[in-house]
Amino acid sequence: MMNTETVDVVIIGGGIQGCATAWNLAKQGISCVVLEKDHVARHASGVNAGGVRRLGRHLAEVPLSQRASEIWPQLDELLDADTGFKASRQIKVAENEADMAMLSKRVEDVRAMGFNHETLIGQQALRSLLPAVSPHCVGGILVEGDGSAIPYKTTTAFARAAQRKGARILEGHPVTAISSNGNGWEVNTPQQTFKCQALVNCAGAWGDKIASMVGDHTLLTPTALMLMITQRMPRFMEGVVGAANRPLSFKQFHNGTVLIGGGCQGFADRDNNQAQVDMHGLARYAKNACAIFPLMDQARIVRSWAGLEGVTPDKIPVLGPGAKPGVFHAFGFSAHGYQLGPVIGETLAALVQNNPLPFSIEPFRYNRF
Amino acid sequence: MKYDLVIIGAGPAGMSAAVEACNLGLSCLLLDEQPRGGGQIYRNVGRQTPKGKELLGPEYQAGLPLLKAFELSNCKHVAGASVWQISAQGEVFYSVAGTSNAVTAEKVLITTGAQERPMPIPGWTLPGVMTAGGAQILLKSPGLAADEAVFAGCGPLLYLVVWQYLKAGVKVKAVLDTTPRSNYLKAAKEWRAALAGRSYLKKGIKLLRDIKSAGIPIYKEVNRIAAIADEARSLGTVSFCTPKAELQIETQHLFLHQGIIPQVNLAMASGCEHHWSTQQLCWTPKVDDWGQSSQQRILISGDGLSIGGAVAASLRGKLAALQVGYENGKLSVQQRDTRGQPIRRLLAKELAFRPFIDTLYRPAEQFRKPVENEVVVCRCEEILLKDIKSAVENGCMGPNQLKSFTRCGMGPCQGRQCGNTVTELMADLSGNPVEETGYYRLRAPVKPLNLSELASLYDEH
Numbered sequence: 003m004m005n006t007e008t009v010d011v012v013i014i015g016g017g018i019q020g021c022a023t024a025w026n027l028a029k030q031g032i033s034c035v036v037l038e039k040d041h042v043a044r045h046a047s048g049v050n051a052g053g054v055r056r057l058g059r060h061l062a063e064v065p066l067s068q069r070a071s072e073i074w075p076q077l078d079e080l081l082d083a084d085t086g087f088k089a090s091r092q093i094k095v096a097e098n099e100a101d102m103a104m105l106s107k108r109v110e111d112v113r114a115m116g117f118n119h120e121t122l123i124g125q126q127a128l129r130s131l132l133p134a135v136s137p138h139c140v141g142g143i144l145v146e147g148d149g150s151a152i153p154y155k156t157t158t159a160f161a162r163a164a165q166r167k168g169a170r171i172l173e174g175h176p177v178t179a180i181s182s183n184g185n186g187w188e189v190n191t192p193q194q195t196f197k198c199q200a201l202v203n204c205a206g207a208w209g210d211k212i213a214s215m216v217g218d219h220t221l222l223t224p225t226a227l228m229l230m231i232t233q234r235m236p237r238f239m240e241g242v243v244g245a246a247n248r249p250l251s252f253k254q255f256h257n258g259t260v261l262i263g264g265g266c267q268g269f270a271d272r273d274n275n276q277a278q279v280d281m282h283g284l285a286r287y288a289k290n291a292c293a294i295f296p297l298m299d300q301a302r303i304v305r306s307w308a309g310l311e312g313v314t315p316d317k318i319p320v321l322g323p324g325a326k327p328g329v330f331h332a333f334g335f336s337a338h339g340y341q342l343g344p345v346i347g348e349t350l351a352a353l354v355q356n357n358p359l360p361f362s363i364e365p366f367r368y369n370r371f
Numbered sequence: 372m373k374y375d376l377v378i379i380g381a382g383p384a385g386m387s388a389a390v391e392a393c394n395l396g397l398s399c400l401l402l403d404e405q406p407r408g409g410g411q412i413y414r415n416v417g418r419q420t421p422k423g424k425e426l427l428g429p430e431y432q433a434g435l436p437l438l439k440a441f442e443l444s445n446c447k448h449v450a451g452a453s454v455w456q457i458s459a460q461g462e463v464f465y466s467v468a469g470t471s472n473a474v475t476a477e478k479v480l481i482t483t484g485a486q487e488r489p490m491p492i493p494g495w496t497l498p499g500v501m502t503a504g505g506a507q508i509l510l511k512s513p514g515l516a517a518d519e520a521v522f523a524g525c526g527p528l529l530y531l532v533v534w535q536y537l538k539a540g541v542k543v544k545a546v547l548d549t550t551p552r553s554n555y556l557k558a559a560k561e562w563r564a565a566l567a568g569r570s571y572l573k574k575g576i577k578l579l580r581d582i583k584s585a586g587i588p589i590y591k592e593v594n595r596i597a598a599i600a601d602e603a604r605s606l607g608t609v610s611f612c613t614p615k616a617e618l619q620i621e622t623q624h625l626f627l628h629q630g631i632i633p634q635v636n637l638a639m640a641s642g643c644e645h646h647w648s649t650q651q652l653c654w655t656p657k658v659d660d661w662g663q664s665s666q667q668r669i670l671i672s673g674d675g676l677s678i679g680g681a682v683a684a685s686l687r688g689k690l691a692a693l694q695v696g697y698e699n700g701k702l703s704v705q706q707r708d709t710r711g712q713p714i715r716r717l718l719a720k721e722l723a724f725r726p727f728i729d730t731l732y733r734p735a736e737q738f739r740k741p742v743e744n745e746v747v748v749c750r751c752e753e754i755l756l757k758d759i760k761s762a763v764e765n766g767c768m769g770p771n772q773l774k775s776f777t778r779c780g781m782g783p784c785q786g787r788q789c790g791n792t793v794t795e796l797m798a799d800l801s802g803n804p805v806e807e808t809g810y811y812r813l814r815a816p817v818k819p820l821n822l823s824e825l826a827s828l829y830d831e832h
Contacts (some may be wrong), residue, residue, distance in 0.1 A: 131739070281458065281464050285825050289826040291822060303816055303821075305820070
């Protein structure tokens, strides 16, 4: 007879969202277990670019992102661990007047919502912040107080902190079936059965599969997002840089290596747990990086990789209750969920307890497509 | 452009495969890093003076007819090409003179050969310390050989290079032979293998006799070798122990060698499965009798498969070409097998010697796994033995996690110079079998690549 156990909440997925949820629940005295099919931070939560960014977010995400940015600077202390968080600036570069007009409109939109973290800057300010930027760049948006952290460290820090508060994190426990037992849910893994009142789906690139197990159908594309890193270079910049009109995410670490990404896709093979790079996409990153920072021309790439992430049609997450009581979803962050981790943990803990939220999550409902 | 077969590496395996494949009527492209064919073993074989030919010996000369046959074949040869990725879709990415290219291949044959086993002793990163293979490259490139050097380690290549230095009139200060005494006893039990390779054995004995009669001091059963810096932070002294004494020799050049192991980076990064060879103490690709790897498009042959020497590499290259010819419909299964048979007989004969050599020159533990805490293991990221020990104490289980813990193996060499050491070290420290401990998960590009080079690939599309 298989071992059956009862907990308040079962969380599916040991990425940053799942582990942050476990930590928030556990510290409020709610018993929970995280079921992770591989190991914590194995996929997108462990191998992303580590940008902690409010800049340029979809307007629906801005309030959540703003709240997350309040938590990030305290996170090391809260979790009693090193997440590698370093506050710095984020800049989105405009290469011509058309870019500038688009960015200017964007800053106005964000201000109209009552947020003023984004500031439009001109060419002179841009050059003083980024001396290595190409002379053709004319300005951009600046956000101070964003930054970056180390994804693997952050996610495992949430996991360890949750465990210290009594949450259990079971790795190598894939969910094989979910059923409603009239008075809650039953979740099966090959090793064990869990009975719970609430079920939280943080399954990332597998989020739609878990959702359909509880009868919620949504749209999600498993995607292989690519990054590459150079060998060490003399320090030439601070902060994280993107571009208004090119896929680019660009950051120099303190050790001198430069991380280049930007949302180009490789080959995703969700069923085999694999993501492979597509050199043609990386070539595009290379071209974009050299266009914005000409000194990158002779930089040497030492490594590239891809991670599996779930992307929704409108590129904002599925977040909120499912059709049946006691089901909550948080997946499909479409390559920008890392910064939101701390606030998603808070939000799901509130949803599970039926507490009010300080912002609307209506735009993220699972059945919007 | 799509080829039936793209071969990577122009050593004996690659050139033989190319000749065979072209004879079968396959369209064939060979990509190689060097300006001319020959690989490491036959480097510059087509361009030696009579004096050079003499000192590099008759086995080196044996590469010449193969090189000629290769040059006469229909195989398209791109020299100076550095291959940095093979995709699962059969695209082979490579750079020539700073520009990237991609070709599509029905089948890819990896013949990237061998590399020297890392020998992490105290001070091995000092300027002036190189490998014996490096010393040989200096010799094959006129006028670069280093005078008054000390050679340390074990394996046939070590003595071959010393002998070549001797013939070139370059003075060698001493040879420190690290072969443990117990190896001789174990190797004696492989007398059948020794007999099978008696022609090699005879040559080896002659080399040794020449070296001894030239008066080069040979220290036996050497252990605890350390390279010590001079005031200029370059190599100044080599210290070592023999069973009888602790000794020091002043020298500017120390050449280290503990045998060679397959160069597996490209095969691993392409997703080919590997296993740990307990005979040769290294990772080797899993292949069938023809060299077919676990990846449908990729075959592997030559010393990149397992160490067998130039003649075996050449034979394995031919077998791989026959298999590609069969899959391409140029040969029936019977034709393939019939043609393969005599090649296999020669191969078996050639490999019969290996158990003797592998046993005799099995590197001592202390030269595979450093003992002193301050010894550098990963040269690129300057990770010391004590850093790895402390990572394992903190729960780090294997080489991949070690990257997250310490950055070990994450530098430009992609673990070539530390991977083998790290695998064996971590197996020891964690008490797990080597096979289970595993290796670094390798990432493209396999060779360092400039951003502008990579960007040039985008221009095409």
